[in-house]
Amino acid sequence: MIPGKRVKLRAFREDDLKNALAMMNNQAVTRYLHFMRPISLVQERAWIESMMRGDHPDAFSYAIDSSDGEYLGSVGLMHIDRRNRSAELGISIARPEDWGKGYGTEAALLMLRHGFEELNLHRVHLRVYDYNARGQKSYAKLGFVEEGRLREGHFRHGAYHDVVLMSVLAEEFFAKHGRSGDGKVADADPQAGR
Numbered sequence: 001m002i003p004g005k006r007v008k009l010r011a012f013r014e015d016d017l018k019n020a021l022a023m024m025n026n027q028a029v030t031r032y033l034h035f036m037r038p039i040s041l042v043q044e045r046a047w048i049e050s051m052m053r054g055d056h057p058d059a060f061s062y063a064i065d066s067s068d069g070e071y072l073g074s075v076g077l078m079h080i081d082r083r084n085r086s087a088e089l090g091i092s093i094a095r096p097e098d099w100g101k102g103y104g105t106e107a108a109l110l111m112l113r114h115g116f117e118e119l120n121l122h123r124v125h126l127r128v129y130d131y132n133a134r135g136q137k138s139y140a141k142l143g144f145v146e147e148g149r150l151r152e153g154h155f156r157h158g159a160y161h162d163v164v165l166m167s168v169l170a171e172e173f174f175a176k177h178g179r180s181g182d183g184k185v186a187d188a189d190p191q192a193g194r
Helices: 014-024 041-053 103-117 133-142 170-177
Strands: 007-010 060-066 071-081 086-093 123-129 145-156 159-169
Touching: 007 103, 014 041, 014 071, 060 086, 060 103, 071 103, 086 103, 103 123, 103 133, 103 170, 123 133, 123 145, 133 159, 133 170, 159 170
Parallel strands: 086 123
Antiparallel strands: 007 060, 060 071, 071 086, 123 159, 145 159
């Protein structure tokens, strides 16, 4: 488990299946994800079981829980490139009523800290659609900077949209958020006004 102030990251459990399936079939959530078709119970069970077994050496995901143990979503690092010490961040908060409360920002901060301090990553990147202004704002709080766009690289809801490419380097992350052991760790609470 990776504890934070308002959220904690933990390994997936069998009882996460119901919540994860609901998240992956909620159009309000998936409009911000790469997935565009409904996910079956069998598909979601297979994915969770593969995460529980550790079948993907170049990726891992954790469930996000609130401080009182309520399932909030998932966060992970994918396409881990050990030679170049890079990875791609992915995150999803399961219910729209939990958006805008800072849970995703804190969960991403915990995952980035784990990636930079424990996995010795040098660079983490992500892709976000141009219509996801809330996501871009959250990523900027974490230290991500826009490094380019795939112009009209995503077709959704009858229109083409840009895919915004963002990244953060380890030294940029530590300059903004400190290191765990230096006594200067920035407050993980995104409501703190960064």
